[in-house]
Amino acid sequence: MTNSLFPPREVASERTVIISEREGSENEPLFRLGEAITHAAFRVHPYHHEILGDKADLRTMTREDLYQHYKTYYVPNNAVMAVAGDFDTQSMLARIRELFEPIPAGATPPRLARHEPQQTGELTLNVEGPGETTYLQVAYRFPAASHPDFYALSVLDSLLAGPSSLNMFGGGISNRTSRLYRALVEKEFAVGVSGGASATIDPYLYTFTLTVHPKRKPQEALAALDAEIARVREARVAKAEITRAIKQARAIFAYGSESITNQGFWMGYSEMFANYNWFLTYLDQLAAVTLADVQRVAREYFRPQSRVVGTYIPTGNGEVKNG
Numbered sequence: 151m152t153n154s155l156f157p158p159r160e161v162a163s164e165r166t167v168i169i170s171e172r173e174g175s176e177n178e179p180l181f182r183l184g185e186a187i188t189h190a191a192f193r194v195h196p197y198h199h200e201i202l203g204d205k206a207d208l209r210t211m212t213r214e215d216l217y218q219h220y221k222t223y224y225v226p227n228n229a230v231m232a233v234a235g236d237f238d239t240q241s242m243l244a245r246i247r248e249l250f251e252p253i254p255a256g257a258t259p260p261r262l263a264r265h266e267p268q269q270t271g272e273l274t275l276n277v278e279g280p281g282e283t284t285y286l287q288v289a290y291r292f293p294a295a296s297h298p299d300f301y302a303l304s305v306l307d308s309l310l311a312g313p314s315s316l317n318m319f320g321g322g323i324s325n326r327t328s329r330l331y332r333a334l335v336e337k338e339f340a341v342g343v344s345g346g347a348s349a350t351i352d353p354y355l356y357t358f359t360l361t362v363h364p365k366r367k368p369q370e371a372l373a374a375l376d377a378e379i380a381r382v383r384e385a386r387v388a389k390a391e392i393t394r395a396i397k398q399a400r401a402i403f404a405y406g407s408e409s410i411t412n413q414g415f416w417m418g419y420s421e422m423f424a425n426y427n428w429f430l431t432y433l434d435q436l437a438a439v440t441l442a443d444v445q446r447v448a449r450e451y452f453r454p455q456s457r458v459v460g461t462y463i464p465t466g467n468g469e470v471k472n473g
Contacts, residue, residue, distance in 0.1 A: 151224050151225060151226065151250075152253055154220060154224075156216055156217045156220065158213050161213045161216060165208060165209075168202070168203070169205060172202050172203070173205075179277075179279055179283070179285055180287075180359065182279055182462070183277050183287055183460050183461075183462040184287065184357070185200055186275055186277050186460055187289050190273050190275055190460075191273070191289060191355055191458045192266055193266070194264050194266050194267060195264050195265065195266040195352065196262055196264060197266075222260075223259050225253075225257070225259070226250060226255050226256060227255040227256045227257065228256065228258070228259050230422065231250070232414045232417035232418035232421075233246070233417075234411075234414035235410050265352075266353070269456050272454045272458075272459065273458040274460070274461075275458070275459075275461075276460070276461050277462050277463070278463045278464075278465050279465060280464065280466065281462075281464040281465075281466070282464050283361060283462075283464055284361075284362040284368055284462060284463060284464060285359065285361055285462040286340075286358075286359075286360040286362055286368050286371055286372060286459070287459075287460045287461075287462075288357065288360075288375060288458075288459050288460075289358075289457060289458045289459075289460070290357075290451055290452050290453075290456060290457045291355065291356075291451060291456045291457070292347065292348075292350075292353060292354050292355050292356040292451065293451075294350055294351060294352055294353050294423060295349035295350060295351070295423050295424065296423050296424040296428070297353075299451070300349075301432075301436055301443075302443035302444055302446070302447045303447050303451060304436060305395050305399055305439045306382070306444050306448055306452075307345050307399070308328075308395035308396070308398050308399040309328070309329060309382070309391060309392065309395035309444065310328060310330050310345060310378065310379070311328050311331075311343060311344055312325025312328040312331070312345065313395075313399040313401075313403075314345060314346055314347040314348075314402075315402055315403075315406060316348070316403060317407060317409075317412045318411075318415045318419075323398065323401075323402055325343070325344065327398075329378055329381075329382075329391075330343045330375065331343060333374060334378075337374070338365065339362075339366050339370060339371045340360040340361055340362055340363055340374075341362070342360070342361040343358065343360050344358070344359050345357070345359075346358075346359065349419070355458075356451070360375065368461045379448065379452050382444070382445065382452075383445065383448045383452070385445055387441060387444065387445065389441055392439070392440070395444075396436055396437060396439060399436050400433050400436050400437065403432060403433065404433060407429075416429040417429065
């Protein structure tokens with residue numbers, strides 16, 4: 151927190167590495183499509199920007215810009231320390247105090263309060279680029295992880311697309327039993343389908359990603375997706391399906407959280423958007439979700455008026471366009 155120097159030569163070297171990483175990502179259709187959707191969804195909130203950054207900023211930020219950011223935000227007053235593993239608590243606390251207590255707490259960093267205005271209608275966009283595969287992404291507004299509806303929406307995610315892995319480290323499970331797999335993949339509207347939920351500090355997005363079947367148009371795949379969401383909103387869901395969705399959502403979180411790395415992650419991260427009790431009670435909160443809860447959040451959040459629909463249109467050559 152105190153000893154980094156940011157030598158100009160290292161800054162220049164790292165700038166080259168990050169720009170190269172950015173350019174590599176730009177060759178991926180889903181990166182380009184996802185970035186375009188995020189830009190459209192967030193015009194005000196800082197979520198508008200990719201963590202990787204824009205090339206314009208990467209090329210122009212100075213060593214002084216980086217160092218000032220480091221001195222402002224990398225201070226004890228803006229940090230949470232989490233320690234997980236096999237250790238003696240008193241010895242560990244003594245060592246932490248020895249290393250960190252001498253560091254000045256620092257001032258409270260400034261906070262950006264740029265809340266995204268409510269979306270009032272469906273947004274659609276196309277991204278053209280090289281390749282032979284058409285992709286469709288449909289992003290709905292999704293609440294922060296601290297919101298009470300997050301649990302019911304997590305079960306809805308499990309029901310429709312298979313449970314998202316919220317853990318920082320570790321993969322997911324097969325979604326072949328999910329509604330969208332049966333309705334889109336087995337019926338050849340899509341080659342693959344997935345859903346993506348994230349535990350975020352501020353409201354973000356829930357995104358369905360469809361690899362459109364070569365024999366289908368994107369509009370056909372979207373219509374099939376909408377029909378399946380409508381079935382949930384209209385109460386055509388058996389209680390047994392909800393029970394299975396809860397079981398799968400709990401399982402993927404529980405199994406991932408068995409690792410020491412993920413336990414440490416959740417100890418620290420949950421303090422950022424709520425508190426550690428969020429992590430401790432997450433499985434119980436999922437178990438308490440009812441069929442009525444799932445149908446309510448499906449009606450409230452999965453509405454065309456509050457979504458962004460993006461299509462990646464392959465051109466079969468090296469040219470890339472946004473539109």
